[in-house]
Amino acid sequence: MQAEWEELARRNWLTENEQSQIPSSVSPHEKGYYFHTDNPYKDWPNAFEEGLRKSKEGDLPNAVLLLEGAILQDPQDSEAWQVLGTTQAENENEQAAIVSLQRCLELHPNNLHALMALAVSLTNTGMRQDACEALLRWLRHNSKYRHLLKGKPHLVGSPVSQRRTSRASTVGRYESSLLSEVKELFLEAAQQNTDTDPDLQTGLGVLYNLSAEFNKAVEAFNAALSVRPDDYLLWNRLGATLANGDRSEEAVEAYTRALDLQPGFIRSRYNLGISCINLGAHREAASNFLTALSLQRKSQSHQLSHQVMSGNIWAALRIALSMMDQPELFQAASIGDLDLLMKAFNLDI
Amino acid sequence: MKNVEVAVVGAGVVGLSTAVCIAEALPYCSVTLMADRFSPDTTSDVAAGILICTPFADLPLERQQKWFKETIDHLLAIAQSEEASEAGVLLSSGWQLHKEIPVDKKPFWSEFVLGFRTMTDHELKLFPNHKYGQAFTTVKCECSNYLPWLEKRLRKAQGQVVKRKVVNLQELSIQGYDIIVNCSGLGAKTLVEDSQVHPVRGQVLKVQAPWLQHFIRDGDGQSYIYPGIHHVTLGGTRQADDWRLEPDEGDSQGILERCIRLEPSLSRARVLGVSVGLRPSRKNVRVEKEQLFLGSRLVHVVHNYGHGGWGVTLSWGTALDALGLVRTCLFERPPRARL
Numbered sequence: 080m081q082a083e084w085e086e087l088a089r090r091n092w093l094t095e096n097e098q099s100q101i102p103s104s105v106s107p108h109e110k111g112y113y114f115h116t117d118n119p120y121k122d123w124p125n126a127f128e129e130g131l132r133k134s135k136e137g138d139l140p141n142a143v144l145l146l147e148g149a150i151l152q153d154p155q156d157s158e159a160w161q162v163l164g165t166t167q168a169e170n171e172n173e174q175a176a177i178v179s180l181q182r183c184l185e186l187h188p189n190n191l192h193a194l195m196a197l198a199v200s201l202t203n204t205g206m207r208q209d210a211c212e213a214l215l216r217w218l219r220h221n222s223k224y225r226h227l228l229k230g231k232p233h234l235v236g237s238p239v240s241q242r243r244t245s246r247a248s249t250v251g252r253y254e255s256s257l258l259s260e261v262k263e264l265f266l267e268a269a270q271q272n273t274d275t276d277p278d279l280q281t282g283l284g285v286l287y288n289l290s291a292e293f294n295k296a297v298e299a300f301n302a303a304l305s306v307r308p309d310d311y312l313l314w315n316r317l318g319a320t321l322a323n324g325d326r327s328e329e330a331v332e333a334y335t336r337a338l339d340l341q342p343g344f345i346r347s348r349y350n351l352g353i354s355c356i357n358l359g360a361h362r363e364a365a366s367n368f369l370t371a372l373s374l375q376r377k378s379q380s381h382q383l384s385h386q387v388m389s390g391n392i393w394a395a396l397r398i399a400l401s402m403m404d405q406p407e408l409f410q411a412a413s414i415g416d417l418d419l420l421m422k423a424f425n426l427d428i
Numbered sequence: 429m430k431n432v433e434v435a436v437v438g439a440g441v442v443g444l445s446t447a448v449c450i451a452e453a454l455p456y457c458s459v460t461l462m463a464d465r466f467s468p469d470t471t472s473d474v475a476a477g478i479l480i481c482t483p484f485a486d487l488p489l490e491r492q493q494k495w496f497k498e499t500i501d502h503l504l505a506i507a508q509s510e511e512a513s514e515a516g517v518l519l520s521s522g523w524q525l526h527k528e529i530p531v532d533k534k535p536f537w538s539e540f541v542l543g544f545r546t547m548t549d550h551e552l553k554l555f556p557n558h559k560y561g562q563a564f565t566t567v568k569c570e571c572s573n574y575l576p577w578l579e580k581r582l583r584k585a586q587g588q589v590v591k592r593k594v595v596n597l598q599e600l601s602i603q604g605y606d607i608i609v610n611c612s613g614l615g616a617k618t619l620v621e622d623s624q625v626h627p628v629r630g631q632v633l634k635v636q637a638p639w640l641q642h643f644i645r646d647g648d649g650q651s652y653i654y655p656g657i658h659h660v661t662l663g664g665t666r667q668a669d670d671w672r673l674e675p676d677e678g679d680s681q682g683i684l685e686r687c688i689r690l691e692p693s694l695s696r697a698r699v700l701g702v703s704v705g706l707r708p709s710r711k712n713v714r715v716e717k718e719q720l721f722l723g724s725r726l727v728h729v730v731h732n733y734g735h736g737g738w739g740v741t742l743s744w745g746t747a748l749d750a751l752g753l754v755r756t757c758l759f760e761r762p763p764r765a766r767l
Contacts, residue, residue, distance in 0.1 A: 171766070173766070199767045202767060203764075203766045203767055284767075285767065288767060315767070316767045318765065319764075319765035319766055319767045320765075320767070322764075322765035323764055323765055325604070325725065327725075330765065346766055349766070350765040350766060353763055353764075353765050354765065356726065357725065357726055359721045359726065391763065394763070395763055398763075402719065
């Protein structure tokens with residue numbers, strides 16, 4: 080329990096220099112992707128196409144299995160890695176998302192979708208420096224904006240992180256200067272555009288999240304939504320930004336839009352639960368976490384169910400239950416008894 | 429990502445100790461200490477600041493022992509350092525006297541003070557009205573020095589100090605504080621509407637009597653003589669639910685008479701001043717945390733108040749406990765939303 084909460088704290092509060100003070104079980108630089116061991120789709124024909132379709136339909140757990148199947152058939156399929164990465168992020172499985180997107184970019188270094196998705200995932204895990212660099216790479220590989228980097232040789236070439244010194248103090252200073260430089264480039268790009276570029280605005284929104292300028296980030300995501308009003312990812316990003324800027328009521332509205340468009344969107348369901356906690360609606364929070372967990376469990380895998388469910392959703396569920404003063408439910412969550420909890424909350428399995 | 433914003437309410441010895449503990453131990457917390465009164469106008473400033481204690485009825489004794497030990501160890505270390513005079517922390521030897529032989533001859537803190545022993549008959553001859561006594565060396569902590577010294581230490585640890593009256597916790601929540609540490613003492617009665625908190629009025633005299641080197645305390649807590657750096661403190665009174673902050677002439681007379689009975693030379697001492705403090709009393713000191721919805725936000729509140737007359741005695745120990753509670757709050761904060 081304590082370890083779990085510490086892990087949560089590590090991810091959510093103590094994202095910067097103090098990270099090293101808390102031992103973490105998962106290395107942020109974990110390179111390996113853990114495939115499901117018993118994948119019914121491992122020889123499936125057209126696994127990628129079907130995985131892509133399932134992902135768009137919002138059947139995330141089966142999309143993950145199909146995309147893993149596609150990769151097992153062709154480990155060099157960069158597009159499969161990309162879609163697996165974005166699907167794992169929607170499935171509230173950030174570590175798997177990061178590893179998949181990094182693998183995609185090894186195979187296809189200028190994949191703009193993967194770069195943007197990676198920047199988002201790195202932001203979520205508090206890896207600001209790497210998130211900034213992913214966005215810089217996005218700009219550099221984007222034919223519309225790469226000219227903005229002319230005359231800025233220090234921002235072009237090998238990833239800046241390889242050149243940075245190891246001294247913590249200089250890294251901190253360097254990190255904030257990189258963030259402001261990348262932000263300036265994105266603003267410059269926005270000014271040159273006559274039409275709103277929703278991807279550019281998404282990048283800006285991420286950058287403003289990195290600098291905790293949540294109201295500006297909200298504006299950026301709203302601008303992107305004005306072009307793509309049916310993009311549930313954008314609605315969720317808007318919601319998360321509102322929530323992290325202490326605007327939980329508005330966040331709930333944004334998540335609701337995302338979930339109307341994509342009912343299987345597990346990350347947004349998780350985020351909605353968190354906003355419910357912040358608003359004191361513990362019962363609703365628990366219901367949302369339980370719904371998210373049961374969606375994850377509905378995959379065709381024969382894997383033990385706890386391996387397909389996200390640990391951080393369980394941890395958040397425990398926090399909500401701990402506030403409800405019902406020790407038997409808290410106990411059920413501690414041993415992972417999803418069926419008992421679903422019944423207690425009158426949720427269909 | 430932003431720092432964790434911590435507000436500490438109260439600038440008495442408990443509030444300042446707690447703020448220092450948090451600011452020094454948790455560099456990613458921005459600590460703001462806020463109070464409407466600062467030294468020399470706090471209740472702590474009236475306290476003689478001698479480290480002795482009577483236990484709270486319903487709290488585990490081990491916990492109270494830990495608080496006492498941590499506080500005296502912390503202060504002994506200061507007394508043994510070059511900071512001692514600036515911090516106003518000194519060793520003080522003397523006697524605690526009893527008219528009857530007490531049931532419990534060894535107070536719970538006896539092993540933490542220095543050289544605790546039963547007084548010899550020879551020593552007791554100095555006090556013909558008392559049958560029994562204990563001799564020991566403890567610490568005296570002069571809050572008029574110690575509080576400004578703590579404040580300096582807080583600022584050095586990047587803590588902010590703000591003079592303002594906090595009327596309710598909601599205003600702090602709305603201002604974005606994530607964790608509120610309530611060290612408001614008697615103020616908790618209104619701040620968190622704790623009806624258990626009540627004043628126990630204490631009046632003391634400050635006299636000039638530099639020839640006195642030993643403290644003398646009657647075990648009933650009604651009469652005490654504490655030599656300090658600047659003057660000798662004579663006490664006292666224990667008037668429950670008495671809110672008068674003005675000195676009472678009758679009380680002064682009584683204090684002087686009782687102390688002269690213990691130490692006749694005091695009849696020649698010049699009275700320098702009279703002070704009154706309202707001890708923030710509570711059946712049990714409250715060192716615990718809770719989560720409250722304030723201004724539509726979930727906020728952690730760590731309470732550290734209700735020390736009664738033992739604020740200095742338990743200050744560092746309870747501050748360390750409060751720090752531990754703040755630490756757990758950090759781990760319990762609802763997770764951040766994900767983009």
